[in-house]
Amino acid sequence: MAGGHLMEKKTIVFIIMDGLGDRTSDRMKGRTPLEAAYTPNMDHMARNGIAGMIYPVKQGLVCGSDTSHLSLLGYDPLKVYTGRGPFEAMGLGMDVMAGDIAFRANYATRKGKTIADRRAGRIDESTEPLSRAISIGIDGIKFDVSSGVEHRAALVMHGHGLSSDVSDTDPHENGKEVHIPTPKNESAAITSSILEKYLEKSRIILDEHQMNQKRIADGKLPANELLLRGAGKAPDLEQFQEKYSMKGSYIIGIPMIRGLAKMIGMNEIPVKGMTGSHNTNYNGKLVAASENIGKTDFILMNIKAPDAAAHDRNPEKKLEAMERIDAAMENILGREDECLVILTGDHSTSSVSGEHTGDPVPVVFYTAGQRKLGATGFNENHCSKTGFSMESGNVMNYSMQLVDRLEKYGA
Numbered sequence: 485m486a487g488g489h490l491m492e493k494k495t496i497v498f499i500i501m502d503g504l505g506d507r508t509s510d511r512m513k514g515r516t517p518l519e520a521a522y523t524p525n526m527d528h529m530a531r532n533g534i535a536g537m538i539y540p541v542k543q544g545l546v547c548g549s550d551t552s553h554l555s556l557l558g559y560d561p562l563k564v565y566t567g568r569g570p571f572e573a574m575g576l577g578m579d580v581m582a583g584d585i586a587f588r589a590n591y592a593t594r595k596g597k598t599i600a601d602r603r604a605g606r607i608d609e610s611t612e613p614l615s616r617a618i619s620i621g622i623d624g625i626k627f628d629v630s631s632g633v634e635h636r637a638a639l640v641m642h643g644h645g646l647s648s649d650v651s652d653t654d655p656h657e658n659g660k661e662v663h664i665p666t667p668k669n670e671s672a673a674i675t676s677s678i679l680e681k682y683l684e685k686s687r688i689i690l691d692e693h694q695m696n697q698k699r700i701a702d703g704k705l706p707a708n709e710l711l712l713r714g715a716g717k718a719p720d721l722e723q724f725q726e727k728y729s730m731k732g733s734y735i736i737g738i739p740m741i742r743g744l745a746k747m748i749g750m751n752e753i754p755v756k757g758m759t760g761s762h763n764t765n766y767n768g769k770l771v772a773a774s775e776n777i778g779k780t781d782f783i784l785m786n787i788k789a790p791d792a793a794a795h796d797r798n799p800e801k802k803l804e805a806m807e808r809i810d811a812a813m814e815n816i817l818g819r820e821d822e823c824l825v826i827l828t829g830d831h832s833t834s835s836v837s838g839e840h841t842g843d844p845v846p847v848v849f850y851t852a853g854q855r856k857l858g859a860t861g862f863n864e865n866h867c868s869k870t871g872f873s874m875e876s877g878n879v880m881n882y883s884m885q886l887v888d889r890l891e892k893y894g895a
């Protein structure tokens with residue numbers, strides 16, 4: 485701690501614009517969407533703050549939102565990340581706790597032991613009634629199923645002493661027999677046998693379920709098998725408050741990142757008029773952040789729109805999102821005595837290819853009394869020119885020393 489100062493520490497407002505970085509395109513006249521966008525508020529922060537570039541996790545890695553958010557929060561994904569399963573389950577809004585085992589799942593059509601269609605004819609109705617029916621307990625283990633779009637779903641096994649070293653039941657091809665879950669080593673034997681019991685029970689429930697009876701009567705394929713793949717154990721992450729001695733709060737719409745924030749013990753700051761994953765209530769989010777400066781130590785915000793627009797290969801839509809986000813930034817401008825604002829992205833998403841890329845993303849640390857590195861605006865080009873860069877895993881420590889929350893390293 486900074487030697488006995490009694491003054492209040494500044495609140496860190498960490499704003500992650502998902503898929504912020506991009507590549508240039510003809511549609512943007514050779515610029516990136518952020519370079520082409522009119523963003524006076526974020527430009528002001530870049531000019532008057534520490535602007536540079538962040539490499540998500542490590543130079544050259546192409547990161548998902550799960551691994552890049554972990555890293556930005558100071559949890560090294562190369563050490564703690566156990567696969568997509570738990571994060572995809574959280575993405576469906578499921579509660580996932582340390583030690584739970586999560587699988588990616590498909591509703592499929594099974595005839596005898598053979599998988600006739602891995603997607604049950606691409607289901608066009610919600611499978612939620614089926615998922616509810618097969619969310620049951622077996623031998624003290626709670627099985628939770630949640631439906632995604634079409635045939636997609638996820639299964640979470642809640643309990644103690646479970647192992648993720650269990651094989652897929654998904655044969656990954658139509659016309660093949662469904663696999664029996666098998667342990668990859670001794671430690672997974674119990675998990676595997678409970679899972680097998682569960683699947684036998686679920687087949688009976690799914691075969692008898694009225695939704696499947698009706699599908700058969702309508703000449704459709706029944707969704708009578710839950711095919712599993714990609715078992716992953718939810719990581720046992722150190723709680724944010726213990727790790728940093730800061731109270732953490734979040735303002736996040738997308739379920740996967742909300743799940744991560746919850747998992748590390750952060751508290752939700754409600755946003756007025758927020759309607760879940762597809763909300764674009766930028767102003768509401770920034771108002772909520774502004775109202776909580778001084779009330780909490782750390783606010784994590786994720787804004788999904790730039791990533792979504794880039795996945796749609798729509799640079800114009802990304803540009804528009806950036807301009808609307810910038811307008812909402814007005815709510816926190818002028819608070820630099822009370823807070824440190826961090827503006828950055830979790831990774832770059834190309835609005836040309838529609839895919840994530842390994843390019844670094846712009847960052848600004850903006851607070852009163854800090855250095856100014858001479859960036860002339862907030863975008864890939866201007867922020868690169870300061871020459872200041874870091875890997876995402878160092879952002880938390882760097883921020884904490886800016887608000888005098890780090891202890892001295894050495895004498």
Ligand SMILES: [Zn+2]
Nearest residue numbers: 503791833840
């Ligand atoms: Zn993405």
